[in-house]
Amino acid sequence: MSQRIEHTNSYYAYSANPSPERPALAGSVRADVCVIGAGYTGISTALHLAEAGLNVVVLESARVGWGASGRNGGQIVNSYSRDMDVIEARHGKEAAKRLGAMAFEGGKIIRERIAKYNIQCDLKDGNVFAAFTHKQLDELDAKRRLWESFGHTGIQMVDKAGMQRIVNSDEYVGALLDNWGGHIHPLNLVLGEAAAFESLGGRIYEQSAVTEVVRGQAAVVKTAGGQVTADFVVVAGNAYLGDLIPMLAEKTLPCGTQVVTTERLSPELARSLLPGDNCVEDCNFLLDYYRLTGDNRLLYGGGTVYGARDPGAIESLIRPKMLKTFPQLKDVKIEFGWTGNFSLTLTRLPQAGRIDNNIYYSQGCSGHGVTYTHLAGRIMAEAIRGQSERFDAFASLPHYPFPGGRLFRVPMLTLGAWWYGMRDKLGL
Numbered sequence: 261m262s263q264r265i266e267h268t269n270s271y272y273a274y275s276a277n278p279s280p281e282r283p284a285l286a287g288s289v290r291a292d293v294c295v296i297g298a299g300y301t302g303i304s305t306a307l308h309l310a311e312a313g314l315n316v317v318v319l320e321s322a323r324v325g326w327g328a329s330g331r332n333g334g335q336i337v338n339s340y341s342r343d344m345d346v347i348e349a350r351h352g353k354e355a356a357k358r359l360g361a362m363a364f365e366g367g368k369i370i371r372e373r374i375a376k377y378n379i380q381c382d383l384k385d386g387n388v389f390a391a392f393t394h395k396q397l398d399e400l401d402a403k404r405r406l407w408e409s410f411g412h413t414g415i416q417m418v419d420k421a422g423m424q425r426i427v428n429s430d431e432y433v434g435a436l437l438d439n440w441g442g443h444i445h446p447l448n449l450v451l452g453e454a455a456a457f458e459s460l461g462g463r464i465y466e467q468s469a470v471t472e473v474v475r476g477q478a479a480v481v482k483t484a485g486g487q488v489t490a491d492f493v494v495v496a497g498n499a500y501l502g503d504l505i506p507m508l509a510e511k512t513l514p515c516g517t518q519v520v521t522t523e524r525l526s527p528e529l530a531r532s533l534l535p536g537d538n539c540v541e542d543c544n545f546l547l548d549y550y551r552l553t554g555d556n557r558l559l560y561g562g563g564t565v566y567g568a569r570d571p572g573a574i575e576s577l578i579r580p581k582m583l584k585t586f587p588q589l590k591d592v593k594i595e596f597g598w599t600g601n602f603s604l605t606l607t608r609l610p611q612a613g614r615i616d617n618n619i620y621y622s623q624g625c626s627g628h629g630v631t632y633t634h635l636a637g638r639i640m641a642e643a644i645r646g647q648s649e650r651f652d653a654f655a656s657l658p659h660y661p662f663p664g665g666r667l668f669r670v671p672m673l674t675l676g677a678w679w680y681g682m683r684d685k686l687g688l
């Protein structure tokens with residue numbers, strides 16, 4: 261028997277709500293829909309379908325939330341990794357209008373679910389985009405106008421003086437505060453959603469890596485111990501999918517990003533760092549992101565290791581960034597450090613589509629997926645139930661393979677990361 265795969269040693273696994281170990285798939289099972297992967301994309305889709313009365317089976321290689329969904333910064337960031345102005349310039353007004361109409365829906369789905377299923381995941385409101393330069397501040401003001409033109413009514417610009425009420429750091433000249441954003445304990449969110457799915461009769465099998473998908477009017481999804489025959493399949497393995505479906509792997513690049521959490525801080529020290537208890541991401545291309553946890557630790561992430569190599573010393577990578585923002589933490593210990601993979605696309609926009617009419621996929625949120633994956637779950641569920649307009653708005657965007665093929669995409673992106681790092685340093 262192969263070895264069990266447990267959660268990575270993160271602060272989130274340490275502070276996870278109790279959750280049952282699910283059995284591995286054994287034997288043959290029939291379902292309306294088989295979902296591959298139990299992160300936000302998979303569980304969100306499964307829950308939407310179960311709410312509509314469908315019989316859904318989820319197969320997960322490791323544990324529920326084992327991938328990016330259980331390791332991320334926990335920041336509820338609205339819209340997409342590239343905004344509606346870029347979508348309009350590349351794909352036209354109609355595409356921007358259709359995607360723009362859904363740009364703030366993912367965050368609403370998360371809040372609805374937390375309320376409906378009473379999920380304990382430390383939800384807090386407010387997401388800050390912090391600017392180092394006046395040029396970045398002007399770009400944030402343009403984002404504010406753009407989002408308002410798509411119906412957002414909860415955003416405001418913050419000047420240098422106002423920053424003291426939000427982030428106690430001298431690094432920034434101002435910010436954009438999105439009150440519809442916020443933060444959560446990401447693993448507890450997906451564990452709660454999985455429990456909600458099971459309460460509606462949904463079945464999840466852990467330690468059940470899918471090894472093959474046999475296409476057909478009823479597809480057969482195989483694992484080492486069994487198989488699921490289903491009318492529809494949803495592929496939700498994202499950066500951890502590997503080569504299961506090579507045409508999906510070619511279009512994305514798994515990237516690692518690193519996160520640390522400090523020891524518990526006194527409530528006074530914690531609040532002095534982030535008086536508004538908001539989450540923050542800065543405006544650099546290779547951005548830092550941070551927030552307080554429910555038990556008053558500073559959680560700080562940043563850095564991008566292209567090609568998802570395991571970083572040798574996460575603390576030595578992140579600690580200098582953290583101290584640059586908050587020098588007052590110089591004597592504070594780091595208690596947890598981990599890495600997780602997200603999936604990058606060439607356009608930075610997510611990729612959704614169908615293979616043969618009955619195999620759906622969504623991947624490639626490019627580091628900005630907490631909200632989009634929840635939206636993706638809803639629109640894939642709608643499409644499977646016959647309402648595909650909103651899914652097709654995403655599926656009609658072009659997907660490009662990474663140039664240079666598998667051998668060269670990592671070196672090319674490393675070069676790209678170096679260039680953008682220089683650009684951030686020089687304030688260009």
Ligand SMILES: Cc1cc2nc3c(=O)[nH]c(=O)nc-3n(C[C@H](O)[C@H](O)[C@H](O)COP(=O)(O)OP(=O)(O)OC[C@H]3O[C@@H](n4cnc5c(N)ncnc54)[C@H](O)[C@@H]3O)c2cc1C
Pocket residue numbers: 296297298299300301302319320321322323324325326327328329330331332333334335336337468469470471496497498499500501502504517518519549561599600601602623625626627628629630631633
């Ligand atoms: C460290 C880090 C910080 C981040 N911070 C933020 C943030 O603050 N805000 C934000 O918006 N986004 C953030 N992101 C991105 C966000 O976490 C992801 O976009 C999102 O969680 C992706 O969800 P997913 O369900 O598509 O993929 P995942 O959560 O990775 O889930 C995929 C699952 O599929 C399973 N799987 C893969 N292959 C198979 C197979 N063959 N058989 C069975 N199961 C399989 C995996 O085991 C995994 O559990 C961050 C990502 C990382 C890594």
